[in-house]
Every structure is written in C-alpha cells, then in structure tokens.
Amino acid sequence: MTQQFASDNISGICPQAMQTMVSANSGHVSSYGEDRYTAEACEQFRTLFDTDCDVYFVFNGTAANALALASLCQSYHSIICHQSAHVETDECGAPEFFTHGAKLLQAQGELGKLNPQGIEALVHKRQDIHYPKPKVVSLTQTTECSTIYSPEQLHAIQQVAAKHQLYTHMDGARFANAVASLDVAPADITWRAGVDVLCFGGSKNGLAIGEAVIFFNKQLSEEFAYRCKQAGQLASKMRFMSSQWQGLLTNDVWLHNAKHANAMAARLAQGLANIEQLEILFPVEANGVFVQMPSAVKQAMHSKGWQFYDFIGAGSRLMCSWDTQPETVDAFLADLQQLSR
Numbered sequence: 001m002t003q004q005f006a007s008d009n010i011s012g013i014c015p016q017a018m019q020t021m022v023s024a025n026s027g028h029v030s031s032y033g034e035d036r037y038t039a040e041a042c043e044q045f046r047t048l049f050d051t052d053c054d055v056y057f058v059f060n061g062t063a064a065n066a067l068a069l070a071s072l073c074q075s076y077h078s079i080i081c082h083q084s085a086h087v088e089t090d091e092c093g094a095p096e097f098f099t100h101g102a103k104l105l106q107a108q109g110e111l112g113k114l115n116p117q118g119i120e121a122l123v124h125k126r127q128d129i130h131y132p133k134p135k136v137v138s139l140t141q142t143t144e145c146s147t148i149y150s151p152e153q154l155h156a157i158q159q160v161a162a163k164h165q166l167y168t169h170m171d172g173a174r175f176a177n178a179v180a181s182l183d184v185a186p187a188d189i190t191w192r193a194g195v196d197v198l199c200f201g202g203s204k205n206g207l208a209i210g211e212a213v214i215f216f217n218k219q220l221s222e223e224f225a226y227r228c229k230q231a232g233q234l235a236s237k238m239r240f241m242s243s244q245w246q247g248l249l250t251n252d253v254w255l256h257n258a259k260h261a262n263a264m265a266a267r268l269a270q271g272l273a274n275i276e277q278l279e280i281l282f283p284v285e286a287n288g289v290f291v292q293m294p295s296a297v298k299q300a301m302h303s304k305g306w307q308f309y310d311f312i313g314a315g316s317r318l319m320c321s322w323d324t325q326p327e328t329v330d331a332f333l334a335d336l337q338q339l340s341r
C-alpha cells in the first residue's frame with residue numbers, strides 16, 4: 001500500500017513540476033529571484049489572474065500566511081478568522097509572532113466558513129481603545145472542512161469588509177481545488193471579490209516545496225521582499241522554486257491536478273455513502289471527505305495499514321491528492337465495506 005489519505009501533502013512532485021525544475025538546472029543563473037524562471041512564473045500568475053499583481057515565492061504556507069498578514073496590519077490590530085482556521089489552529093502562533101502581537105479573533109460559522117453576521121458581531125463586540133482594532137478578514141479557500149465559499153458568499157463578505165475598512169487575506173493552501181470545483185476564473189474569487197492578498201498553495205497541488213504570495217493590492221506589498229528575507233524565506237536558488245510553478249501554470253496543470261483530486265474525493269464519498277454505520281459530516285465540495293465511523297471500524301482500518309487523521313471534532317479526514325489513484329479509493333472502500341459488515 002503506497003498511497004494514503006492522511007493528507008494531500010504526502011504525495012510526491014507532479015511530473016510537470018519536476019520537469020521544469022530539472023530544466024532550470026542548467027548553467028549558472030542569478031540568485032535571489034533575479035532570474036528568468038522567476039520572472040516568467042510571475043508573468044504567468046499575472047496572466048492567470050488577469051491583473052498586474054505582485055508575486056513572491058516562499059517555502060511554506062505558514063510563512064506565506066504569517067508574512068502576508070503582517071503586511072496588512074499593525075501590532076495593535078486584530079484579524080478575524082474562523083475558529084478552525086489554519087492560522088489559528090495550526091501555525092504555532094506564527095501570525096501573532098510576525099505581526100508582533102496582532103490578535104486573532106475567532107468567529108464561528110457553519111461548514112468552516114466565515115459569514116457577514118459573524119464578522120459584524122466581532123467588529124461590534126468592542127470598539128474602544130482598550131481592544132485591538134479589527135483590520136483584516138482572513139478566509140480559507142477551500143476551508144478546513146473542505147467546503148468552498150461561493151462567489152456570492154465572498155461578495156457578501158467583501159461588502160462587510162469594505163463597510164468596516166478591513167483588508168481581506170485568503171489562505172489558499174487549496175485554492176486550486178476551489179477554482180476546480182467552482183469552475184470560475186481565478187480572478188472572480190480573488191481580487192474581483194475583494195481579496196487583497198492570496199497565499200496560493202503549491203505543495204498540496206504537486207510541488208516539492210513552495211507557496212506563492214500574490215498581492216492584488218500592490219500598495220500592501222511595499223517592502224514585502226524585506227519581510228521575506230528577514231524571516232528566512234528568501235531562497236537564494238529561487239529558480240528551483242519558481243520553475244516548479246511554471247510546470248503547474250503551463251497548460252493548466254494546477255487545475256487538472258486539483259480536478260483529479262476533487263474527483264477522487266467524490267468517488268470516495270460516493271462509496272462511503274453506500275456503507276452503513278458511516279456518516280459524511282460535510283458536503284464534499286473539494287478534495288477532502290470528513291466521515292464519522294464507529295471507533296472499532298476506524299481501529300480496524302488503521303490495523304490494516306490505512307493512515308488518516310481525526311480532524312475538527314471527532315470525524316476522520318480523508319484527503320485526496322493530485323495523484324490519488326481510483327484503485328486506492330476502491331481498495332479503501334472495499335476494506336471499509338468488509339469491516340463494517
């Protein structure tokens with residue numbers, strides 16, 4: 001058994017990203033991003049988003065989020081996020097650290113999503129000098145529940161954000177899966193929906209390493225390069241990060257990878273729905289399925305060698321990757337079917 005459902009970052013490098021990285025491995029090339037691979041990758045992002053955005057490459061999502069947020073607020077500000085947001089639950093305080101103390105205000109909301117009411121409630125909770133002033137809304141797309149904000153939901157949030165002069169940050173560790181599922185132009189669910197900065201995930205979409213930080217609001221990216229360098233996020237051999245992105249962005253490989261992962265999650269969900277004793281916890285909209293199974297069955301699956309984690313409440317999270325094979329899904333389902341009898 002070589003494939004698992006523990007996460008979408010347990011997969012390897014997709015062939016196209018590997019190939020462009022190998023192509024970049026020739027000769028001596030200027031360091032720290034002053035190279036043609038990096039310039040070309042940035043240009044590909046501008047074409048993809050149909051706008052003149054500023055693009056930076058960092059090593060991981062935690063740094064992308066924390067540094068992006070730090071460029072949106074001062075230490076006495078606060079950042080509104082969902083209570084299950086990665087920035088709140090999974091980044092070891094990096095957003096607080098890199099903002100020098102901005103407070104994360106947690107909102108509740110169905111299916112891992114923020115909504116206008118929840119944001120309003122936090123904005124109105126306190127408006128005095130003794131409480132950090134809300135400055136940013138941080139959304140995760142797709143969410144930690146593997147659900148998706150529709151363009152309409154994003155526009156509703158955009159209105160509240162505009163009303164209260166909040167910047168919008170999008171944690172897009174799985175942005176590709178959202179675009180693939182919604183079948184929209186990337187611009188429609190980012191800058192046209194008020195997103196100031198997007199952290200576009202590469203690792204979970206087939207890169208070896210790296211996320212792109214994309215500023216649609218270019219005023220906010222002023223001196224961002226210094227922030228990256230100070231945080232140890234400026235790769236000297238940048239070409240090997242940026243060239244990988246060329247592999248994803250050329251011929252929409254990123255979208256095909258995401259569509260495949262989503263399709264595998266749909267296949268998994270379909271099979272799970274036919275097994276008694278199981279309950280699917282959230283609508284399956286992207287590449288993850290959350291399922292509640294009897295603990296004896298879960299233990300038995302683990303004993304058979306299947307790896308997956310419990311996440312957000314008691315459910316088991318099953319993540320599909322760009323390379324998850326239908327046979328892996330079917331083998332998982334067959335084992336589960338047998339053990340659930």
Ligand SMILES: *Cc1c(COP(=O)(O)O)cnc(C)c1O
Nearest residue numbers: 060061062063086140144171173
């Ligand atoms: C995986 C993930 C990240 C990035 O995590 P790193 O391990 O720091 O690369 C960020 N946000 C979400 C929602 C994620 O799932």
